[in-house]
Amino acid sequence: MTNNSRKSARVRPYLVTGGRTRSRRPLLLETLISVVEFDPALEKTLIPESWRIYELCRSRQSVAEISTRLKLPLGVVRVLVCDLSDQGRVRVHATSIDSEQDQRDLLERVLRGLQTIS
Amino acid sequence: MGYRPSPEGDGASAISAKIVIAGGFGVGKTTFVGSVSEVPTLSTEALMTEVSAPVDDLEETPDKTTTTVAMDFGRITLDSELVLYLFGTPGQPRFWFMWDDLVRGALGAVILVDTRRLSDCFPAVNYFENDCDVPFIIAVNQFDDAPVYPLEEVREALAVGPNVPIVNCDAREGVDARGVLTEAIKHALAVTG
Ligand SMILES: Nc1nc2c(ncn2[C@@H]2O[C@H](COP(=O)(O)OP(=O)(O)O)[C@@H](O)[C@H]2O)c(=O)[nH]1
Ligand SMILES: [Mg+2]
Numbered sequence: 001m002t003n004n005s006r007k008s009a010r011v012r013p014y015l016v017t018g019g020r021t022r023s024r025r026p027l028l029l030e031t032l033i034s035v036v037e038f039d040p041a042l043e044k045t046l047i048p049e050s051w052r053i054y055e056l057c058r059s060r061q062s063v064a065e066i067s068t069r070l071k072l073p074l075g076v077v078r079v080l081v082c083d084l085s086d087q088g089r090v091r092v093h094a095t096s097i098d099s100e101q102d103q104r105d106l107l108e109r110v111l112r113g114l115q116t117i118s
Numbered sequence: 119m120g121y122r123p124s125p126e127g128d129g130a131s132a133i134s135a136k137i138v139i140a141g142g143f144g145v146g147k148t149t150f151v152g153s154v155s156e157v158p159t160l161s162t163e164a165l166m167t168e169v170s171a172p173v174d175d176l177e178e179t180p181d182k183t184t185t186t187v188a189m190d191f192g193r194i195t196l197d198s199e200l201v202l203y204l205f206g207t208p209g210q211p212r213f214w215f216m217w218d219d220l221v222r223g224a225l226g227a228v229i230l231v232d233t234r235r236l237s238d239c240f241p242a243v244n245y246f247e248n249d250c251d252v253p254f255i256i257a258v259n260q261f262d263d264a265p266v267y268p269l270e271e272v273r274e275a276l277a278v279g280p281n282v283p284i285v286n287c288d289a290r291e292g293v294d295a296r297g298v299l300t301e302a303i304k305h306a307l308a309v310t311g
Binding site: 028060062091095096111 | 130224303
């Protein structure tokens with residue numbers, strides 16, 4: 001356990017939220033994030049990186065896009081999005097591994113989509 | 119129809135999925151992603167912690183080495199509530215520690231192959247055969263000056279089973295790339311119970 005605590009101390013910047021337990025959707029690279037209801041007043045309360053994420057997600061986009069557009073490491077984006085989600089500020093959308101998602105339905109829908117677009 | 123948009127159109131039921139494009143360096147992954155993506159290919163400089171050093175060493179080093187890994191990705195909006203992402207794997211084997219994160223949740227994978235350098239794709243084939251459950255297909259990216267082999271010869275050379283689809287494509291052509299993605303999803307459907 002000593003080893004573990006030394007390790008976590010070192011990576012603390014990426015674990016700013018501490019060890020709260022939450023049940024939530026996993027943040028895959030493709031997981032879409034969107035702002036539930038934009039509140040400009042949050043600029044004063046959020047840390048700058050979270051505010052930038054919040055602003056950007058007024059238009060729905062993936063974790064990977066957030067990381068790219070804001071030039072923030074993926075790990076940081078994941079932690080901050082998690083926090084915003086816990087506060088009810090952003091919506092974390094479903095992916096293929098969502099428990100309610102029927103895999104076959106999704107595959108068929110993707111197939112239809114690919115065959116329709118040109 | 120398996121879904122309907124939420125009445126207010128607030129997009130709450132939007133969902134995303136991904137397909138991974140793998141293969142050796144220079145085989146055409148970035149080209150492939152770019153030819154079907156509706157946005158210019160994005161590149162995320164994922165800041166990753168190197169895990170190649172022995173754990174004991176990490177314990178003694180004040181800062182772990184971090185490295186940026188460039189991952190190409192593109193996006194295809196399939197309907198108002200469904201977005202498909204394509205992720206090209208970082209080609210260099212030393213970045214493989216991040217593949218698990220990259221492929222997690224993928225509907226399928228495409229391993230691109232250049233017949234002039236078949237062995238470049240062996241690590242990717244090994245990975246998808248042994249280290250993860252994502253269904254994969256092989257797509258031969260036919261370069262202009264490369265000899266054309268019958269696909270069954272390619273299968274033999276790669277030593278993949280008869281159940282793995284192998285197709286031809288030109289990664290520069292959006293129509294071809296979309297066809298390959300379609301095959302990948304059909305294959306995923308075939309192996310999904
Ligand atoms: N002739 C030909 N050139 C290709 C094709 N696909 C990719 N290329 C070229 O091969 C080079 C490497 O492709 P790239 O997509 O960067 O490979 P990556 O390393 O797998 O991402 C680029 O110069 C491409 O323009 C193809 O189907 N035919
Ligand atoms: Mg590339």
